[in-house]
Structure formats: C-alpha cells, structure tokens
Amino acid sequence: MATVTLRDIIKIYGEFVAIKGVDLDIEDGTFVVLVGPSGCGKSTILRMIAGLETISHGELKIDGKLVNDLPSRDRGISMVFQSYALYPHMSVSDNLGFGLRISGVPKDEIARRRGEAAKMLGLDPYMDRRPSQLSGGQRQRVAIGRAMVREPKVFLFDEPLSNLDAKLRNQTRIEIKRLQRQLGATVVFVTHDQVEAMTLADKIVVLNDGRVAQIGTPLEVFERPANIFVAGFMGAPSMNMLKAEVGPGNTIRAAGLDVPVPADRFSLPAQGTAVTLGIRPEDIVPEGHGTRPELGADFSAEVSFAEMLGNESLLFAELGGTEIVARMQHPRALEPNQQVRFRIDGARVHVFDNESQNSLL
Numbered sequence: 001m002a003t004v005t006l007r008d009i010i011k012i013y014g015e016f017v018a019i020k021g022v023d024l025d026i027e028d029g030t031f032v033v034l035v036g037p038s039g040c041g042k043s044t045i046l047r048m049i050a051g052l053e054t055i056s057h058g059e060l061k062i063d064g065k066l067v068n069d070l071p072s073r074d075r076g077i078s079m080v081f082q083s084y085a086l087y088p089h090m091s092v093s094d095n096l097g098f099g100l101r102i103s104g105v106p107k108d109e110i111a112r113r114r115g116e117a118a119k120m121l122g123l124d125p126y127m128d129r130r131p132s133q134l135s136g137g138q139r140q141r142v143a144i145g146r147a148m149v150r151e152p153k154v155f156l157f158d159e160p161l162s163n164l165d166a167k168l169r170n171q172t173r174i175e176i177k178r179l180q181r182q183l184g185a186t187v188v189f190v191t192h193d194q195v196e197a198m199t200l201a202d203k204i205v206v207l208n209d210g211r212v213a214q215i216g217t218p219l220e221v222f223e224r225p226a227n228i229f230v231a232g233f234m235g236a237p238s239m240n241m242l243k244a245e246v247g248p249g250n251t252i253r254a255a256g257l258d259v260p261v262p263a264d265r266f267s268l269p270a271q272g273t274a275v276t277l278g279i280r281p282e283d284i285v286p287e288g289h290g291t292r293p294e295l296g297a298d299f300s301a302e303v304s305f306a307e308m309l310g311n312e313s314l315l316f317a318e319l320g321g322t323e324i325v326a327r328m329q330h331p332r333a334l335e336p337n338q339q340v341r342f343r344i345d346g347a348r349v350h351v352f353d354n355e356s357q358n359s360l361l
C-alpha cells in the first residue's frame with residue numbers, strides 16, 4: 001500500500017477557485033474520510049488524486065513520487081463510484097476480470113485475483129449474472145471487487161453507499177471497513193454523511209468551502225472541534241450555539257445564566273468579551289434523566305415540541321430567544337408545552353472566539 005501527500009493543492013475552474021490550498025498527509029494503510037457540505041470540494045480533491053481532474057497548483061505525491069502529470073491508469077489507484085459504473089452487458093465474472101485482461105495480465109493470475117475477490121466479497125453465487133440481475137448492494141460489491149482485483153496502492157471511494165437503502169448502507173459500510181483492515185489498504189473515502197465518516201475513518205478531513213476546516217480522529221473532531229463550522233457540522237442534531245460573553249470567575253454568561261466551566265479547560269479572554277457558547281443536545285440534561293452533571297447551570301423552559309425517536313427524544317425549547325434542542329434518554333411522555341428543568345453540563349461545553357470562529361480550548 002502507499003502514502004498520499006497533497007501540498008498546497010489548488011483547483012481553479014475558469015474564474016472559480018474550488019480548492020483553495022489543501023495540505024494533507026495520508027499515511028500508509030489508513031482510512032481517510034473527506035467530509036463536508038455539498039459543494040465544499042470533496043469530489044474535486046478525490047478526482048485530482050485519481051487523475052480525472054487536472055491540478056491547477058501544488059504537488060500531489062503517491063508513495064513519495066510526484067504524480068501531478070501521470071495518467072490515471074499509471075497511478076496505482078482504483079476508484080469506486082456511487083453509480084457503480086459496471087459494464088451492463090458483461091457477467092459479474094467478466095466485470096471483475098475485464099480491466100486486468102486489457103492490461104495484459106496472464107489468465108491464471110486473473111483467475112487467482114478474481115477468485116480471491118469473489119470469496120472475500122461473497123460474490124461466488126453471482127458470477128454468471130449480469131449487473132441488472134443483482135441488487136444494489138450486490139452491484140456495489142462487484143464494483144468494490146473490480147477495484148480490488150487491480151491490487152491498487154490506494155482505493156478511492158466517491159460516496160459509494162448513497163444509492164443503498166439504510167439497512168444495506170450499514171451492512172456495506174461494515175464490510176468496507178472489514179475489507180480495508182484485512183487488506184491493510186490505504187483508502188480515501190468521500191461522503192457527506194457524518195455517521196459514515198465517524199464510523200469508517202481513522203482520520204476525518206472536514207472540508208469547508210475548498211479549505212480544510214479540521215483534520216483529526218473521529219473522536220477529536222467530535223469532542224474537540226477546532227472551530228464553529230466543525231462543531232456545527234459534526235453531530236446530529238447540531239450543536240446549540242448561543243450568543244455569550246465571558247462571565248466572572250470561570251463562567252460563560254449566556255441567556256442570563258452563568259455557566260461554570262472547568263478552570264483548566266479554556267484560555268478565556270477578559271470578562272465581558274463576546275464569545276459563542278456551544279452545547280451539544282446531549283449536554284443539556286432534563287432533570288431526572290441521566291446523571292446530573294456536577295458542574296453546571298440550571299434553567300427551566302417550556303418544551304414546544306418533543307420528537308420521539310424510540311430510545312430517546314429530542315426536546316425543543318427556547319433559551320434566551322434562541323431555539324435549543326436537548327436530548328432526553330429513556331424518554332417518557334410529555335404534556336404539550338410542559339415546563340422542564342434542564343441542567344447544562346458545564347464540563348462539556350465549547351467556547352468559540354467570535355472573530356476567528358476558533359475554539360478557545
């Protein structure tokens with residue numbers, strides 16, 4: 001397998017700068033997920049690595065070798081697309097072997113690689129079928145198999161699960177992860193689904209408007225988002241954001257509350273400085289539900305709407321003129337417009353600088 005390195009990569013379409021200087025170090029054998037909202041540049045970066053898009057500026061290296069101008073087929077990469085891109089008139093077996101055959105790989109070697117891929121992906125029973133005779137999940141497995149038989153240095157996946165229904169998406173996600181571990185493969189995977197990103201990635205690259213907003217392990221980007229954008233993008237429902245200011249002692253003043261925060265956690269500016277207070281829905285704890293946070297601030301609010309999700313509910317309420325959402329574990333039924341007492345977990349809140357938008361950690 002291989003490393004992939006991007007240095008100050010820029011992509012310009014006509015007058016439009018789509019990628020605005022991206023640096024990335026992808027280590028050998030790691031699963032890297034590019035995630036971000038629609039139009040942030042995920043596919044463009046993947047397609048530049050694949051050689052399907054030219055690079056306007058910067059250096060792209062695969063295994064230390066500059067490949068900016070190397071044709072796609074010589075880069076040692078295999079790409080799996082959302083649309084599967086299978087040959088409709090060929091059997092599964094021929095779909096798996098075709099690329100190797102036209103590259104002049106000997107017959108017995110093709111048979112070996114095809115056999116291995118079919119076994120790993122459970123495709124043996126379908127080898128004589130056409131793609132139209134397969135389910136979406138089976139088609140995607142053939143597409144993955146076709147990438148595998150090329151024994152690439154790097155696998156590239158462009159939203160490969162988005163055409164599958166929820167259950168199949170979960171299953172295929174687990175299969176892809178297991179396969180990557182088994183092969184020790186270097187993978188770059190594009191998705192706009194943050195659950196996919198969290199569950200698959202060794203490293204997540206959060207992109208915003210053609211730039212890297214944060215690179216880190218799933219836990220790092222979730223627990224220690226570097227800025228307001230990442231904090232708002234990762235996690236569902238989104239983190240609550242409140243207008244606030246630095247209060248007396250180690251507190252953040254928001255919506256008339258002084259929320260105590262751990263003394264050693266933040267480097268807070270002077271009292272009175274305007275900041276943004278970020279609180280995840282699970283860190284606004286309804287009284288009597290879950291463990292009562294030791295460090296915190298209490299408030300009462302009328303729950304305007306409760307969304308029942310089975311094992312939990314989302315409670316919508318207003319705090320200081322802002323609509324907030326709290327997560328209630330093991331829910332019980334609520335009366336319409338019921339008053340609920342909540343406690344904000346001060347040990348888990350986030351504080352952001354208003355100007356730079358960066359976390360004050």
Ligand code: ATP
Pocket residue numbers: 013016018036037038039040041042043044045192
């Ligand atoms: P999505 O999740 O919607 O697929 P994305 O993050 O993959 O989005 P890209 O497809 O990489 O986004 O596009 C990044 C930006 O570049 C978008 O603003 C898009 O409109 C623009 N763009 C992409 N391809 C071209 C092109 N061929 N010509 C001009 N602009 C383009």
